[in-house]
Amino acid sequence: MHTFEIKRHVEYYEADTTGKLTLPMILNWAVLASKKQSDALGVGQKIYLGRGLGWIILQYEVHITRRPKINEEITIKTYAAKYNPFFVSRPFVFFDTNGNEIIRVDSIWAMIDIENRRMARLPQDIIDKYQAERVKQIPRIAKPAQFGIDDVFEENDYHVRYLDIDANKHVNNSKYFEWMQDVITPEFLATHEVTDINLKFENEVRLGHTIQSQVILQEHTSKHRIMLGDVVSAEAEFQWRDVSF
Amino acid sequence: MHTFEIKRHVEYYEADTTGKLTLPMILNWAVLASKKQSDALGVGQKIYLGRGLGWIILQYEVHITRRPKINEEITIKTYAAKYNPFFVSRPFVFFDTNGNEIIRVDSIWAMIDIENRRMARLPQDIIDKYQAERVKQIPRIAKPAQFGIDDVFEENDYHVRYLDIDANKHVNNSKYFEWMQDVITPEFLATHEVTDINLKFENEVRLGHTIQSQVILQEHTSKHRIMLGDVVSAEAEFQWRDVSF
The missing domain is CATH 3.10.129.10 (Hotdog Thioesterase)
Known part of the structure; x- marks a missing residue:
């Protein structure tokens, strides 16, 4: 398993009215960590775009113990955990400077053909770089609760x-x-x-x-x-x- | 004059569809540079908020030679240039890694009383830290062109x-x-x-x-x-x- 980490410092424009990292920025930082891992492994955007492919995220599950405050330094660790021919599961863990886990994001990714926006088989040479575990079935994330037909929203x-x-x-x-x-x-x-x-x-x-x-x-x-x-x-x-x- | 600089790396979520730094991020980075200078000089947010004061920006003038692309490393230099009892002028200059000036922001700042949102006199001990030049009149930035009364918009x-x-x-x-x-x-x-x-x-x-x-x-x-x-x-x-x- 090839794990990768980035460090980020919470700036004022990345925080909401509570003075803590916004929800969108949590996701931006997670995706940033995976992009930088792909770059480091030599299978970044140029490589997959060059083959007409793109990564997409199908589902996120986020668990927040606490959101970091402005000026906190955060380490984000990630790795590609499991894959099958079409899907990859990838956790992201956010740590504060005391080494406490404060946010965890689980995610399921797939690749699409950029032209027709259809799901594509993961190229073996790309997926190999991440040293993920090959499995038959990616562990599913439960479906979010559905709206009932008579629910008032x-x-x-x-x-x-x-x-x-x-x-x-x-x-x-x-x-x-x-x-x-x-x-x-x-x-x-x-x-x-x-x-x-x-x-x-x-x-x-x-x-x-x-x-x-x-x-x-x-x-x-x-x-x-x-x-x-x-x-x-x-x-x-x-x-x-x-x-x- | 106390000059200050920060370095920023353009991340994918800070770029627009052109792959270049968004307009709002230019301003966020400028303000970030001035905040970090204030912190470094010991007159950061805690100090002025503690006195019931806040900095506000009255006007910006931005000149863009080129906007930096994703993954470029940018240095932003700033200093408080001139001040009088109520206003401070502050330039920000963005340099690329070749030392070329690519963006310049001029700005005029004032302080307000947080409670009544009225303009406040700049505290001398705070303004002294920036080693700006004391002047009678801050160089004005021209007013933006006005809408004519019959203009269609x-x-x-x-x-x-x-x-x-x-x-x-x-x-x-x-x-x-x-x-x-x-x-x-x-x-x-x-x-x-x-x-x-x-x-x-x-x-x-x-x-x-x-x-x-x-x-x-x-x-x-x-x-x-x-x-x-x-x-x-x-x-x-x-x-x-x-x-x-």
Whole structure:
């Protein structure tokens, strides 16, 4: 197993009103660690793009013990854990300077053919570099809880903005966390802290689309859907605990 | 004069669809450099917040020779240039690894009383640390070009989101650049690059507000206003050049 780590320092513009790292930045840092590992192993973006392939994330499971504060130094460790011909599982663990694990992200990745956006078989020479364990079946992450057909939900519209699109010409994954969080009232956010997120991507959204971020909030659980018209773009389930900031 | 510098590496989530550093990140990095200087001089946030004071930016003038690409290493140098009892002028210069100046930001800062949001006199012991030149009058930055009363403009609504608010409980300044840029068509953005921005802040907007980002685009100049109802929140003028990405 080839493990890799990066260090990041929490800057003021990476923190929200609580002074702690934003939810989207947690995901950005995780993806950054995996990108830098791929670069270090000589199988970075140039290599897979050159073959018409791209990595995509299918699902995230995030467990947050605590979010780091502005000026904290964080180490993020990652490795490709298991793979089969189509999927890779990859954990990311965030440590503070005392060596405490403060955030853990599990993720499932796949490769797509850039042209037709269809799932592609993982090239053996690329996957070999990560020294992951080959398995028949990748350990699944449970599906997020579904919306019931009669459930009452809140929703807001969000326009996909120019700056939501990254250099891969697709919406940055972390934007989904922003849309999901933003639909929750500031009053709730001021008195609750996320402990767990399970997010599953279903269909891509694009620049100029207007999506609906829907939420059902019940005590310490929120169920989320990102809808593009009648099509589910992503689903998630968040767990919350009471806090006083 | 006490000059200070920081180094930053452009990460994928700090770049837009062109693969280059976003406009908002230019401002975030500039402000970061000044914050770290203040910390280094022992007059950081704890000190001025402890006296009920906060720094605010009144106006920015940005000149962009080129925006750095993902994975470039950038050095940002800054110093407090001139001050009088109420204002400080501060340049920021961005250098690439070859020592070429690629971006320059001029800015005018003031301090406010946090409670009543009124302008405050700069405490002499704080300002002394920066070893700036005391002057009668700070060199002014020209006002951005105004909207004519009969001018036809385009506009989009933007809701101030939870993540637009930073740890100071105010909208991160850099969000204005996002609102101003986003109202321009992707077709124009795909064929033009900003060379100059002059942005003047007028009135604060807050969480939950819906602002109108208005633009008049004429060849290589765009005039911008951020409106909260009838109140001008910020005005700006952008210069653009033709490019093919």
